[in-house]
Amino acid sequence: MSELGLYRTMLVSRALDDECMDMLARGLPVPHFHSGAGQEALSVGGAAGLRDSDVVIYSHRGYAQLLAKGVPLEVIARDMFYKAGGSNAARGGVMHVSAPEIGVPGREGVFGARFGMAAGFGLAQRLRDTDDVTVCFYGEAAGARGPLYEALNMAVLWDLPVVLIAENNGWSVNSRTEWLYPNARMSAVWRGFDIPVTVVDGNDLGEVRAAVGEAVRRARAGEGPSVVEGLTYRLHPHIWWDDAAYVPAEELAEAQERDPLTLTRAALVAAGTAPEQLDALEAEVAEEVRAVLAEVLAGPDAQWDVEPRIVGVAGV
Amino acid sequence: MSELGLYRTMLVSRALDDECMDMLARGLPVPHFHSGAGQEALSVGGAAGLRDSDVVIYSHRGYAQLLAKGVPLEVIARDMFYKAGGSNAARGGVMHVSAPEIGVPGREGVFGARFGMAAGFGLAQRLRDTDDVTVCFYGEAAGARGPLYEALNMAVLWDLPVVLIAENNGWSVNSRTEWLYPNARMSAVWRGFDIPVTVVDGNDLGEVRAAVGEAVRRARAGEGPSVVEGLTYRLHPHIWWDDAAYVPAEELAEAQERDPLTLTRAALVAAGTAPEQLDALEAEVAEEVRAVLAEVLAGPDAQWDVEPRIVGVAGV
Amino acid sequence: MSSVATETRVLTGREAFRAGIREEMLRDERVLVLGETVRSGGAAGVVAGLFDEFGPRRVIECPVSENGIFGAALGLALAGFRPVVEIYSADFLLAVANEVMNDMAKWQVQHGRPDEPLPIVIRGCMAATEGLGPEHSQSMEPFFLHAPGLELLTPSTPATAYAAMRAALAATVPTLVFEHRKVYELSGPVEGGVIGERVTSGADVTVVAWGWMRHEAAHAAERLAADGVGVDLLDPVRIRPLDLDPVIASVQRTGALIVVEEAFVTGNVGAEILARVAEALPGHPLRLRRIAMPDVIHPYDARLERAILPTADHVVAGIRTLLGD
Amino acid sequence: MSSVATETRVLTGREAFRAGIREEMLRDERVLVLGETVRSGGAAGVVAGLFDEFGPRRVIECPVSENGIFGAALGLALAGFRPVVEIYSADFLLAVANEVMNDMAKWQVQHGRPDEPLPIVIRGCMAATEGLGPEHSQSMEPFFLHAPGLELLTPSTPATAYAAMRAALAATVPTLVFEHRKVYELSGPVEGGVIGERVTSGADVTVVAWGWMRHEAAHAAERLAADGVGVDLLDPVRIRPLDLDPVIASVQRTGALIVVEEAFVTGNVGAEILARVAEALPGHPLRLRRIAMPDVIHPYDARLERAILPTADHVVAGIRTLLGD
Ligand SMILES: Cc1ncc(C[n+]2csc(CCOP(=O)(O)OP(=O)(O)O)c2C)c(N)n1
Ligand SMILES: Cc1ncc(C[n+]2csc(CCOP(=O)(O)OP(=O)(O)O)c2C)c(N)n1
Ligand SMILES: [Mg+2]
Ligand SMILES: [Mg+2]
Secondary structure (H helix, E strand, O other): OOHHHHHHHHHHHHHHHHHHHHHHHOOOOOOOOOOOOOOHHHHHHHHOOOOOOOEEEOOOOOHHHHHHHOOOHHHHHHHHOOEOOOOOOOOOHHHHOOEHHHOEOOOOOOOOHHHHHHHHHHHHHHHOOOOOOEEEEEOHHHHOOHHHHHHHHHHHHOOOOEEEEEEEOOEEOOEEHHHHOHHHOOOHHHHHHOOOEEEEEOOOHHHHHHHHHHHHHHHHOOOOOEEEEEEOOOOOOOOOOOOOOOOOHHHHHHHHHOOHHHHHHHHHHHOOOOHHHHHHHHHHHHHHHHHHHHHHHHOOEOOOOOHHHOOOOOOO | OOHHHHHHHHHHHHHHHHHHHHHHHOOOOOOOOOOOOOOHHHHHHHHOOOOOOOEEEOOOOOHHHHHHHOOOHHHHHHHHOOEOOOOOOOOOHHHHOOEHHHOEOOOOOOOOHHHHHHHHHHHHHHHOOOOOOEEEEEOHHHHOOHHHHHHHHHHHHOOOOEEEEEEEOOEEOOEEHHHHOHHHOOOHHHHHHOOOEEEEEOOOHHHHHHHHHHHHHHHHOOOOOEEEEEEOOOOOOOOOOOOOOOOOHHHHHHHHHOOHHHHHHHHHHHOOOOHHHHHHHHHHHHHHHHHHHHHHHHOOEOOOOOHHHOOOOOOO | OOOOOOOOOEEEHHHHHHHHHHHHHHHOOOEEEEEOOHHHOOOOOOOOOHHHHHOOOOEEEOOOOHHHHHHHHHHHHHOOOEEEEEEOOHHHHHHHHHHHHHHHHHHHHHOOOOOOOOOOEEEEEEOOOOOOOOOOOOOOHHHHOOOOOOEEEOOOOHHHHHHHHHHHHHOOOOEEEEEEHHHHOOEEEOOOOOOOEEEEOOOOEEEEEOOHHHHHHHHHHHHHHHOOOOEEEEEOOEEEOOOOHHHHHHHHHHOEEEEEEEEEOOOOHHHHHHHHHHHHOOOOEOEEEEEEEOOOOOOOOHHHHHOOOOOHHHHHHHHHHHHHO | OOOOOOOOOEEEHHHHHHHHHHHHHHHOOOEEEEEOOHHHOOOOOOOOOHHHHHOOOOEEEOOOOHHHHHHHHHHHHHOOOEEEEEEOOHHHHHHHHHHHHHHHHHHHHHOOOOOOOOOOEEEEEEOOOOOOOOOOOOOOHHHHOOOOOOEEEOOOOHHHHHHHHHHHHHOOOOEEEEEEHHHHOOEEEOOOOOOOEEEEOOOOEEEEEOHHHHHHHHHHHHHHHHOOOOEEEEEOOEEEOOOOHHHHHHHHHHOEEEEEEEEEOOOOHHHHHHHHHHHHOOOOEOEEEEEEEOOOOOOOOHHHHHOOOOOHHHHHHHHHHHHHO
8 A cells, every 4th residue: 555545544543533532522422432643653554555364453542453454434433423334233332343354353342362362363364374464453451461472472383474563652541651561661571582573663654564564574474473562652531531631741742743644744745745735635534534424423323133132131 | 508408308309209109109099299200409499598488389299399498298298198287188288288487378270370479479578678589480381371471570560579480391291392382492582571581401400509599689689580491301290190101202211311319419429428428318318208108198187177167158 | 638437428439439448558558459550540530549648559550460460469468468459340350260269269278278368359340331331331240159268249339338348358358349330429428338238128029139229229119119019128238148137037028039130130149049048938939030131241332231221110110020920 | 983973872971072073073174173282182081082183283282371272262263263172171261251251252242243153162171070179170150151142061971962062063152061070981872962851750859950960860869769759850951041941841840949060059050040940930839949069169188079069869868858848
């Protein structure tokens, strides 16, 4: 995918984010919305350019990951607002979007299983003798859970085509990364496996692309797993009820300076794209996303017709 | 403790082992006996010379660990044979020997909690402002469990006085170490934490002492956790029902050549101890252990009088 | 700040839980708080302020490492501390089911010290509010009911929240305090709560309910009272060990029992209560029934979720059906 | 080796479980075996020979990483494979309770595909033999009873072992097969087993028992038959979903029910059965009872353990008490 295409995906994700923040500001419910603002370069850089048969296990603010993997915006939005035509008919909302046919199997709610799942998908890809890969994103929370070690040991042992992408965004709810990891680094320990472990500026799309590209290449070539840790920043509060009063204003201001959208735009301009073309693209995307959201919000609610078929239904 | 004293502890453990193997060969039950033969140097080298206020979390064939930490042979034997006067009155047998007053809190049956427990004991030692340490042994099985990562991350983060001793003895039941870990090494990954990770000949008492000694020194000095991996070999089958037919005869013969008792004896002789003195010591220990076991076996069975006080008793 | 409990405090449920912990922390410095985000008050604000008051040696911010945290709690307790461990949402206790039910619950017995206390308090927010989804809404007490060696507390009001936290801190075995999210928001007097309350008295039907369901049942009782149906409503507060005597005595009078429970119906606590009552009164023509969640995981959409959560309406209808049979 | 099931095979329980797995592996190459020591036959020899027969791409030797293994099983199943995962001892399932009950059980429903199969078979040796201690002896079905979205099977004979393994492999939801260690050692015909068997017929008391307890109950029934007491003994084989109709129909005739269960009594499966029966027959003067383990963890010493495991003696005494009341 072209750099411009990647930037477009980042813009779509940010526009979705802006719309949701805006609704929240107006007191409207946006259930389970976890803003992905600030992390679009890492998300898009990590998930774009893969095949449908490659698998991505996304993280809870990874709308940009879903978009980059090919999940339509309207599916994400319908799931978010419990509308018909999403992927899960209000049973999982935006926390459990899936699209198995394009390599998006879903997300676990209690962090942990994603790592074993990644190993399982990688093993499946190996057992089928394909050169497909599995990419698994995770934040500071999931990254401190034991299943990561268990699964990575398996992946190294069996040379599984797994790419782990650590999203070091400074926070886990209101806990600082340095309260959770030595030296505030999530991936350092995995160097001990003698696999490639790369720490990149997660807001630099080019750096992310290079590191993930190499990790994917290795995985496809049967050379086993890699870890890419992207240093980025969560620009918005954890979730709607969080006022993020704990975020130092100066730190946030600095992070805003390094907004991946600004940086990516600047890189595109530096590489010769006309600013006017980008202005037009930005306006177009904003308009498009606004229209999609309006349509989604006007659409019918998801219907709940699944229960009688579930095992063991009984009760009230 | 003197080298001779350490050798003596190794001899006691081996004599216990010999007695148990002998009983098994005669068709007598030795409930839950997991032979520690071949691993005495690592066990004694790892657990000896500690204070009563230091904690050791032992492994399931770590009789030598218990002995080195000061648990009397007769307590171990009484627990093994469900006799009165052991530590647990037949509720845990030899799988759950404990002696909290000398830093032996017990053992978990489902591998995993030992690592968090080690962090907890280490944290307790820190919170009390002591320079006590916690030593935690583990085999290939426990070592592949996620709680190890979780707890070690905490130990590194908080500079806890924890020493992990990996017992790489070639097997986990009938699984080879190389089926379970990349390059058959249990500790390599932890180098990524930038803590001292040392791989030693686990049958060389001197090497073990040096590595564990340095790890303990660091821990006491507040310099945080270390990992020592001892390469050793399980000389006997996993447990009584295992015929160990999967162990290649040649490999076993080689391992027997490197029996830590033979090596330690040779080192003592090389360092000037008279062979006659060692002969006498060996005979004395064998006799002593035989006598203890005979007395234990002739002793009264443990009585079971604890249940009425347990919460929620009901039923048949 | 003063550590003296006054007789007239009115607090929210959240504050009542906190008061129980804080007072014990003031009394005994071996009491520690461990968990994720506890430095900033924890998942639901229950431990808010404690880090500032007691500092980092008493309130220990942990990585999101549930197995490590619970293992550490066991180690700390065996080392003489009294850890109060927060789980971010009670649903996540399944990730430490082994530590809680195989390790902690069995430890002292299998190490031959059944009388030695193992003071570990495990607590966290639980149950359904509105659309939190099935991994942040479940009623977890049935999953932990089967393990010998644990106490389970499920308070329902600020007063029982406070009493339950104090009871947990006084318990000699590892104890789980399930803090219902809706109970956090209630306001009421804190003193005077007891472990086992008779909410209303009545001669027609015995109702057992705890946590939020106590309130649904109380509303139902009120509505039925207007129709002359007397409900003997018991809130046990402690689920394990459960004091069955008042329940059995009540059913002997009423002949009819309904357990109202927020958990999925199959294998819930109500099953145990019905079984115990039936076993205690063989040959009696009893009417026994559970009102509970169907065996359906919580939809994210609160509209849909509301359709399956038990309410006062269900209780009224259930009682009418049971008595009308 | 032949893949054709003959009509006259007599196998041990261990072999019957293996036959069920092996035949499906022959039929469908998406079936994989995963677990610890499975290369050498697994913890109890159930998968012995399968590595040699099917090779390392079908029988996958894993590190002792229960969470990794179960996560991988979920991934494999979502990727179109059909994993059969061995747990080294069923007690250790508590270490993956989150993966089984929060992840696997909910996955398809919360991702909006309730009808999409998630073919994961979880199996392992379970329950008490003689002195294996409380982490290798527990009856685990109650711990997993409460989660919607799972099937639970607890076979009792070679025939039901085979039938249960086939049913598990045919199930569309994650399914747990609890293999009683004592059932491994039984010999018997393999064909003809069904999910839900009437072991003896009788008019005086209904008895429900599964796993090893079916045999204790059968012995009791035989002894009571000599005294003219007729026992209607039902072995459901499948615990969830449980087919209650035959139980209720039987209790309607006998008025008396005993559930014999090896698990700790509090919160066991029997509680659910008693509750369901009581709910189904309100106002009937029923006699309902459980025979089960007391809430006491297994001592290591087999002498002591024998004192608390339910046996035919307990069943006989329990029935006499119930009927004599
Ligand atoms: C096992 C587990 N523990 C705790 C939680 C609760 N939880 C939900 S989101 C979150 C913080 C996530 O932080 P991070 O992983 O850094 O991702 P971010 O929100 O920064 O993108 C936590 C602790 C959980 N879902 N699962
Ligand atoms: C979590 C867990 N999984 C599996 C087991 C079963 N198990 C008991 S001993 C053992 C092998 C132990 O091997 P290792 O750790 O290498 O120690 P060794 O026996 O070689 O000393 C296994 C797998 C267990 N006790 N706990
Ligand atoms: Mg984060
Ligand atoms: Mg080993």
